Amino acid sequence: MSIAAELPVPPATPDPVDPLLEVRDLHTWFDTPRGMVRAVDGVSFTLRRGASIGIVGESGSGKTVLSRSIMNLLPKKAAVPASGEVLFEGRDLRPMSSKQMRSYWGPQMAMVFQDPMTSLNGVVKIGRQITEGLRQHLDLSRQDADAEAVRLLTSVGIPAPERRLGEYPHQLSGGMRQRVTIAIALACGPKLLMADEPTTALDVTVQAQILDLLARQQAERSMGMVLVTHDLGVVANRTDDIAVMYAGQIVEKASTRTLFRRMRHPYTEALMRCIPRVENPSHTRLDAIPGRPPDLAALPVGCRFAPRCRYAQPECLAENPPLFSDEPGHEYRCFFPVGTSAGAEALERNERAGSTAAGTTMDLLTKASA
Amino acid sequence: MAGSGTAHLRDRDDIVLTVEDLVVEFPLGRGRKVHAVSGVSFDLAEGETLGLVGESGCGKSTTGKAIMQVPRPTRGSVRLRGRELTGLHGDDLRKTRPQMQMIFQDPISSLNPRRRVRDIVGEGLSIWNRDRDGASRSRVDELLSAVGLDPETAGGRRAHEFSGGQCQRICIARSLVLDPDVLICDEPVSALDVSVQAQILNLLEDMKARYGLTMLFIAHDLAVVKNISDRVAVMYLGKVCEVGPAESLYARPTHPYTNALLAAVPRPDPEAGSTSVPLEGDVPSPVDPPSGCRFRTRCPRAQERCALEEPLVRPVGEDHFVACHFPVHAADAPADAVAGVATMS
Numbered sequence: 001m002s003i004a005a006e007l008p009v010p011p012a013t014p015d016p017v018d019p020l021l022e023v024r025d026l027h028t029w030f031d032t033p034r035g036m037v038r039a040v041d042g043v044s045f046t047l048r049r050g051a052s053i054g055i056v057g058e059s060g061s062g063k064t065v066l067s068r069s070i071m072n073l074l075p076k077k078a079a080v081p082a083s084g085e086v087l088f089e090g091r092d093l094r095p096m097s098s099k100q101m102r103s104y105w106g107p108q109m110a111m112v113f114q115d116p117m118t119s120l121n122g123v124v125k126i127g128r129q130i131t132e133g134l135r136q137h138l139d140l141s142r143q144d145a146d147a148e149a150v151r152l153l154t155s156v157g158i159p160a161p162e163r164r165l166g167e168y169p170h171q172l173s174g175g176m177r178q179r180v181t182i183a184i185a186l187a188c189g190p191k192l193l194m195a196d197e198p199t200t201a202l203d204v205t206v207q208a209q210i211l212d213l214l215a216r217q218q219a220e221r222s223m224g225m226v227l228v229t230h231d232l233g234v235v236a237n238r239t240d241d242i243a244v245m246y247a248g249q250i251v252e253k254a255s256t257r258t259l260f261r262r263m264r265h266p267y268t269e270a271l272m273r274c275i276p277r278v279e280n281p282s283h284t285r286l287d288a289i290p291g292r293p294p295d296l297a298a299l300p301v302g303c304r305f306a307p308r309c310r311y312a313q314p315e316c317l318a319e320n321p322p323l324f325s326d327e328p329g330h331e332y333r334c335f336f337p338v339g340t341s342a343g344a345e346a347l348e349r350n351e352r353a354g355s356t357a358a359g360t361t362m363d364l365l366t367k368a369s370a
Numbered sequence: 371m372a373g374s375g376t377a378h379l380r381d382r383d384d385i386v387l388t389v390e391d392l393v394v395e396f397p398l399g400r401g402r403k404v405h406a407v408s409g410v411s412f413d414l415a416e417g418e419t420l421g422l423v424g425e426s427g428c429g430k431s432t433t434g435k436a437i438m439q440v441p442r443p444t445r446g447s448v449r450l451r452g453r454e455l456t457g458l459h460g461d462d463l464r465k466t467r468p469q470m471q472m473i474f475q476d477p478i479s480s481l482n483p484r485r486r487v488r489d490i491v492g493e494g495l496s497i498w499n500r501d502r503d504g505a506s507r508s509r510v511d512e513l514l515s516a517v518g519l520d521p522e523t524a525g526g527r528r529a530h531e532f533s534g535g536q537c538q539r540i541c542i543a544r545s546l547v548l549d550p551d552v553l554i555c556d557e558p559v560s561a562l563d564v565s566v567q568a569q570i571l572n573l574l575e576d577m578k579a580r581y582g583l584t585m586l587f588i589a590h591d592l593a594v595v596k597n598i599s600d601r602v603a604v605m606y607l608g609k610v611c612e613v614g615p616a617e618s619l620y621a622r623p624t625h626p627y628t629n630a631l632l633a634a635v636p637r638p639d640p641e642a643g644s645t646s647v648p649l650e651g652d653v654p655s656p657v658d659p660p661s662g663c664r665f666r667t668r669c670p671r672a673q674e675r676c677a678l679e680e681p682l683v684r685p686v687g688e689d690h691f692v693a694c695h696f697p698v699h700a701a702d703a704p705a706d707a708v709a710g711v712a713t714m715s
């Protein structure tokens with residue numbers, strides 16, 4: 001095995017260059033009748049000022065809980081022994097009360113949700129929803145706030161903005177509503193924008209418009225952005241770094257280019273291979289990932305991906321792999337990484353045996369439908 | 371188109387389903403109505419999968435349901451193996467049901483959560499009195515195995531115990547139990563994670579081969595539609611824009627809307643870049659659709675003629691048709707259309 005050369009790295013490699021956000025060994029668990037749901041289970045990453053990171057994973061992998069934990073938007077009593085730190089410009093947000101957070105929400109950090117109606121009030125006119133934050137945080141007069149609202153709506157591509165100020169959310173299309181929530185999020189000039197699946201409910205053409213808008217605003221304002229999505233295609237062209245989440249943990253993290261060129265984690269590889277592509281001929285057999293992610297209330301001791309992994313070896317069932325790294329900025333949680341001799345040998349062994357150490361047949365792991 | 375016309379309907383012996391000039395309107399009162407489907411035509415040959423793609427609200431589901439006659443189309447013709455369905459009533463219509471089945475986007479809510487899987491899948495057999503000599507049970511078990519569920523362990527469990535992907539497998543088994551000719555799939559993978567989506571797409575291909583199905587596959591995801599389809603029809607605001615073999619339509623999209631849709635597809639490849647200019651604005655209301663070509667309010671190639679005259683479907687390649695006055699790539703595109711684009715950009 002070539003693993004000897006790859007030393008485990010400690011969680012949260014401190015970033016030397018001006019971090020805006022540092023998430024360190026963050027845990028968010030929920031005590032439920034079914035048991036302890038480990039929704040976020042030791043997540044660390046650093047976001048530089050003005051940089052962007054995409055967080056990708058299947059539904060239920062903990063992306064939303066992670067985003068809300070960072071924003072300190074989870075009800076305090078829901079989340080139990082929440083350990084770890086969320087450092088925003090070096091200050092830990094975790095112990096802060098909602099009252100203290102109120103000076104952060106808006107001018108420091110803002111969030112866009114999948115469903116625009118999460119942040120819009122259906123019975124309040126759009127104009128007031130935008131100017132509220134402006135007047136509160138920036139102390140603008142009514143006229144100045146109105147003028148600023150028009151400017152914001154224009155910048156997010158809403159036609160006839162003066163007229164929109166007097167309208168209610170239900171009078172707008174889904175895409176327009178999402179633009180309004182982006183305008184509200186941007187109103188007080190936040191340093192960090194969290195976007196949780198902002199385009200998942202939208203059509204492709206509108207999705208492209210919104211993603212372009214977010215990228216443009218992020219660059220113009222040199223704002224940090226965390227873009228959460230279940231679609232690797234959405235982040236491939238839009239974020240500096242990508243973190244792949246599985247069962248509450250980041251299983252691979254790298255610069256976008258590195259992740260696509262030298263992916264190490266079998267889950268990243270499997271996610272890439274199961275996506276149908278417009279370039280491929282019709283009726284191309286897809287490499288499905290069999291099964292489902294594990295129950296977060298009953299996690300195995302070993303690697304959480306093992307039952308669905310083509311590379312799984314006995315070692316994988318005994319211990320959940322720590323983070324390894326073989327180049328700066330690239331980390332992955334796997335004992336038999338893709339593209340290494342250890343990985344190639346593991347795959348070969350499983351192919352010869354016809355099944356993996358987790359007992360999954362190799363047939364099921366390639367071109368499976370059932 | 372987006373326009374009308376029937377030039378793309380094929381004169382062949384193996385046509386299973388023909389939809390001709392289908393119109394579905396929903397009255398809103400005071401003379402206003404939703405023009406959900408406005409003169410759509412296409413056909414499906416034996417064993418073929420036709421993908422129907424377009425943004426939400428363009429009339430895909432309404433088209434699927436109108437083919438099933440629920441609700442009945444406002445006008446137009448739907449022929450199943452040559453038999454006109456729109457005029458059938460009562461028992462005559464009911465008797466065509468086993469030949470044509472439909473599955474939907476939300477598999478969980480399509481199933482009664484408290485019923486047992488075996489009863490759900492076998493329902494059609496008892497309704498149609500095909501439950502003779504215990505043949506029903508073996509048919510149900512055969513289908514459960516075919517869709518990747520173990521009849522022994524899954525058959526006795528209730529629907530609510532299953533995940534979304536497994537519920538879609540149950541729905542597929544249920545839809546196939548009566549051995550239909552035509553399966554209409556309305557966004558069957560849109561609500562599923564990519565990993566499960568791939569499982570279901572592979573499964574549908576297997577089922578099609580095994581049971582000789584002819585499929586209408588409705589979706590808004592162009593990559594998904596290409597993967598499963600032999601031919602593809604692109605819809606916009608109740609009209610068909612372009613129809614053709616999947617390979618040629620994706621390689622040489624001639625309708626400006628098809629081009630825009632393809633350019634907007636997110637590609638899981640950082641080298642692919644995002645050079646395209648996305649389509650601007652929103653889809654207009656189907657209550658008051660634009661005159662002439664319905665796409666003209668968002669079309670970068672639109673000319674005066676597009677507002678005055680509705681384009682009709684015409685051939686642009688082998689079995690490839692478009693409804694546009696100024697198509698992209700077409701040899702006969704008038705020079706002024708190209709000049710128009712240049713001055714607009």
Ligand SMILES: Nc1ncnc2c1ncn2[C@@H]1O[C@H](COP(=O)(O)OP(=O)(O)O)[C@@H](O)[C@H]1O
Nearest residue numbers: 030037039058059060061062063064065078296
């Ligand atoms: N308030 C809560 N109480 C208990 N479990 C929760 C709560 N919120 C989320 N979860 C669970 O946490 C896991 C991760 O959920 P989520 O972050 O929404 O995933 P994603 O956004 O990646 O789809 C899921 O299993 C979900 O059921």
Ligand SMILES: Nc1ncnc2c1ncn2[C@@H]1O[C@H](COP(=O)(O)OP(=O)(O)O)[C@@H](O)[C@H]1O
Nearest residue numbers: 396404406425426427428429430431432433656
């Ligand atoms: N029962 C109905 N009453 C009124 N309008 C409807 C009804 N069903 C669909 N529509 C409208 O018809 C149009 C087409 O809808 P639909 O066929 O569901 O589109 P798609 O499936 O392509 O998203 C939409 O504008 C929709 O709002």
Ligand code: SF4
Nearest residue numbers: 303306309316334335
């Ligand atoms: S090879 Fe082992 S450690 Fe790596 S993902 Fe597969 S099961 Fe996990």
Ligand code: SF4
Nearest residue numbers: 663666669676694695
């Ligand atoms: S060029 Fe004219 S006819 Fe063709 S799609 Fe555009 S508006 Fe319609």
Ligand SMILES: [Mg+2]
Nearest residue numbers: 063064065197
């Ligand atoms: Mg989520």
Ligand SMILES: [Mg+2]
Nearest residue numbers: 430431432557
């Ligand atoms: Mg629909």
